[in-house]
Amino acid sequence: KSYTVGVICEELCKNHIPFAMIDTEGEYSGLKERYEAIWIGEEEQCDLKWSTLDLDELARQALNSPPLILDLSDVSNPKEKVGKLLTGIYAEISKQRVPYLIVLEEADRFIPQSGDKLQIFNEIARRGRKRGLGLMLCTQRPSLVDKNVLSQCGNQVIGKLVIRNDLQSVAHFFQGRTLPKQLTTLSAGKFYAMGALSPVPSLIKIRKKITKHGGITPK
Numbered sequence: 001k002s003y004t005v006g007v008i009c010e011e012l013c014k015n016h017i018p019f020a021m022i023d024t025e026g027e028y029s030g031l032k033e034r035y036e037a038i039w040i041g042e043e044e045q046c047d048l049k050w051s052t053l054d055l056d057e058l059a060r061q062a063l064n065s066p067p068l069i070l071d072l073s074d075v076s077n078p079k080e081k082v083g084k085l086l087t088g089i090y091a092e093i094s095k096q097r098v099p100y101l102i103v104l105e106e107a108d109r110f111i112p113q114s115g116d117k118l119q120i121f122n123e124i125a126r127r128g129r130k131r132g133l134g135l136m137l138c139t140q141r142p143s144l145v146d147k148n149v150l151s152q153c154g155n156q157v158i159g160k161l162v163i164r165n166d167l168q169s170v171a172h173f174f175q176g177r178t179l180p181k182q183l184t185t186l187s188a189g190k191f192y193a194m195g196a197l198s199p200v201p202s203l204i205k206i207r208k209k210i211t212k213h214g215g216i217t218p219k
Contacts, residue, residue, distance in 0.1 A: 001159060002027050002215040004191065004206045005105065005138050012067065012101065013037065019067050019101035020089070022082055024109060026073030030212030041071030050075055059088025063100055079110065079118055086120045093133045100133050107137040108144035117146060125152035143169040155195035157204075160186040174201055 006028060012019050013035035021028050029039045029046075040048045040058075048058075062068060062085075070085070072078040086102065093100055102124060104110060111117045124135045125148075137153060139145050143165035150169075160183060161167050167179040173194055174180040183192070192201040 001138060001140055002105065003209060003213055004157070004159070004189070005103065006030070006211070006213055006215075007206050007209050008136075009067075009103065010035070010210055017099070017101060018063065018065075019103055020062060020085075021067065021069050021103045022105055022110075023069055023071045024073065024078070024106045025215065026071045027105075027214030028069050029071060030214055031067070031069060033211045035211075036066040037069055038066055039069045039071060041069075042074040043071070046071065050081060055081065055085045056088055059085055059092055062089050063092055063096060063098055079116075082110065083118050083120055086118075086124070090120065090124060090128070090131075090133065093128070093131045097132050101136060102128075102133065103136045103138065105138050107139040107149075108141050111137075111146040111149050113144055113146055122146070122149055125149045142166050153195070155193070155197045157191045157193050157197075158183060159191045160184065160188075 009019070009021060009028060009031055013031060026041065029041075031037050032039060038047045040046060040050060040053065042050055070082070072082070075081060089100070089102075104121065111121045121135065124133055128135060137145065137149070141163075142150065143163070156170070156173055158170055158173070161170065162184050164179070167183060170183070171179055189206045191204055191206065193204045194201045
């Protein structure tokens with residue numbers, strides 16, 4: 001999943017589409033090998049540090065800056081920081097009405113079906129599009145993500161799923177009343193794309209990543 005998201009981020013960079021990546025595990029700084037981006041985190045080599053960052057000023061500058069990699073891997077209060085920054089970006093977008101994309105990794109951690117959630121994501125999902133603000137949700141457990149937010153997604157790229165609850169949560173995207181068992185046998189790198197991308201589920205293969213993948217399992 002994160003490998004595929006990384007490929008999509010490379011395409012966004014290549015086509016000069018501004019975005020902010022909410023990187024919960026510190027996997028996406030490799031984009032800087034090839035593309036201009038601002039890495040915000042707590043590591044020594046980061047461009048900006050969360051501890052000294054003015055979030056209001058960053059929100060004002062974000063729409064006209066290179067892509068933001070919001071590395072939350074070493075941040076103690078990620079929801080508070082993300083909530084404040086996205087609220088500021090939403091306010092700026094409402095004034096300027098320019099295209100911008102928010103990419104949310106591990107969406108089930110920020111907008112769970114049950115439990116504490118960041119309401120700014122609900123607002124972006126429901127009203128962001130008409131302002132130019134898009135939202136891309138990434139999760140390995142779609143059954144754990146707020147269904148009200150998921151229902152607003154106009155495109156779906158669905159890879160291998162094996163847990164029954166997750167299969168049930170995406171079943172309505174496929175024809176028939178049975179579980180989409182074709183998802184249980186998909187190999188790595190293959191997905192079904194649908195929605196505005198394709199009127200019927202179409203099997204696609206993700207290209208090889210150009211930049212370093214930060215989510216590789218240690219050997």
